Amino acid sequence: MDLQDKVIVITGGGRGLGRAMALELASKGAKLALADLNQQDLDETIGLCAELGSEARGYIANVSVEADVEKLFDDVVSDFGTLHGLVNNAGITRDGLFIKVKDGKVAAKMTMDQWNLVMDVNLTGTFLCGREAACKMIELGTSGCIVNISSVSRSGNMGQTNYTATKAGVQAMAVTWAKELSRYGIRAASIAPGYIGTEMVMSMKPEALEKIAAGIPAKRLGKPEEIASTVTFILENDYVNGRCFEIDGGLRI
Numbered sequence: 066m067d068l069q070d071k072v073i074v075i076t077g078g079g080r081g082l083g084r085a086m087a088l089e090l091a092s093k094g095a096k097l098a099l100a101d102l103n104q105q106d107l108d109e110t111i112g113l114c115a116e117l118g119s120e121a122r123g124y125i126a127n128v129s130v131e132a133d134v135e136k137l138f139d140d141v142v143s144d145f146g147t148l149h150g151l152v153n154n155a156g157i158t159r160d161g162l163f164i165k166v167k168d169g170k171v172a173a174k175m176t177m178d179q180w181n182l183v184m185d186v187n188l189t190g191t192f193l194c195g196r197e198a199a200c201k202m203i204e205l206g207t208s209g210c211i212v213n214i215s216s217v218s219r220s221g222n223m224g225q226t227n228y229t230a231t232k233a234g235v236q237a238m239a240v241t242w243a244k245e246l247s248r249y250g251i252r253a254a255s256i257a258p259g260y261i262g263t264e265m266v267m268s269m270k271p272e273a274l275e276k277i278a279a280g281i282p283a284k285r286l287g288k289p290e291e292i293a294s295t296v297t298f299i300l301e302n303d304y305v306n307g308r309c310f311e312i313d314g315g316l317r318i
């Protein structure tokens with residue numbers, strides 16, 4: 066798909082990887098609908114897109130709330146008149162070990178709150194936005210593409226029982242959607258980033274970050290632009306479907 070004037074929704078588009086994706090797609094001439102929780106972040110991203118000559122609009126929406134997501138996509142179609150793509154990027158972590166063993170006593174460590182919050186945003190949010198985007202694109206008769214942001218953690222990671230389950234889930238959902246939606250001209254794919262230098266990762270202790278970088282064949286964290294350019298590649302290349310792109314500096318080889 067030629068991205069010029071195409072309307073793409075990016076969830077979590079206010080900052081981090083979502084902002085980098087917005088700027089990359091803006092530079093390709095796309096029109097952007099950015100959904101997030103924080104108006105100030107949205108306004109900053111919209112301003113940066115405007116400097117690149119792109120029309121971008123912000124929408125306050127919690128991706129885990131069905132009514133918010135329905136309103137988001139109704140508003141986007143009403144504002145832009147069409148829809149061609151979605152990047153399911155909004156995501157959170159609430160890390161913690163699964164169980165703890167202290168002084169011979171075993172106890173549950175990851176709480177139901179930690180579990181439910183991450184499920185709600187990462188998994189339910191992706192499900193709701195994907196479902197709504199697909200309905201709109203089919204109603205509108207536009208062919209389009211959905212990109213789910215997974216993670217290198219999808220194959221399992223210490224302290225991330227909740228997060229890893231969601232990131233394996235969003236990758237599998239993209240495969241399912243590729244199989245179900247191809248007949249309507251809608252493609253789906255996913256990206257599994259390694260450690261990328263956004264707030265989510267930079268909030269870790271510096272010693273931990275150094276150790277992580279040392280274990281990556283590329284010997285550094287990834288840059289948000291390196292994920293954003295992969296989103297562009299998937300959206301632009303009509304022969305990509307269902308696959309997961311691992312952009313991790315070789316972490317998993």
Ligand code: NAD
Nearest residue numbers: 077080081082101127128154155156216258260261263265
């Ligand atoms: P970030 O925390 O910087 O940005 C996430 C954005 O999502 C924020 O703007 C936040 O407000 C928004 N958001 C959170 N909950 C939301 C909700 N309920 N509804 C709407 N918006 C919500 O994180 P990031 O590093 O930019 O990560 C973006 C995505 O990439 C996430 O899905 C994350 O799991 C994934 N990822 C990141 C890395 C990394 O190294 N940064 C690695 C692998 C995967």
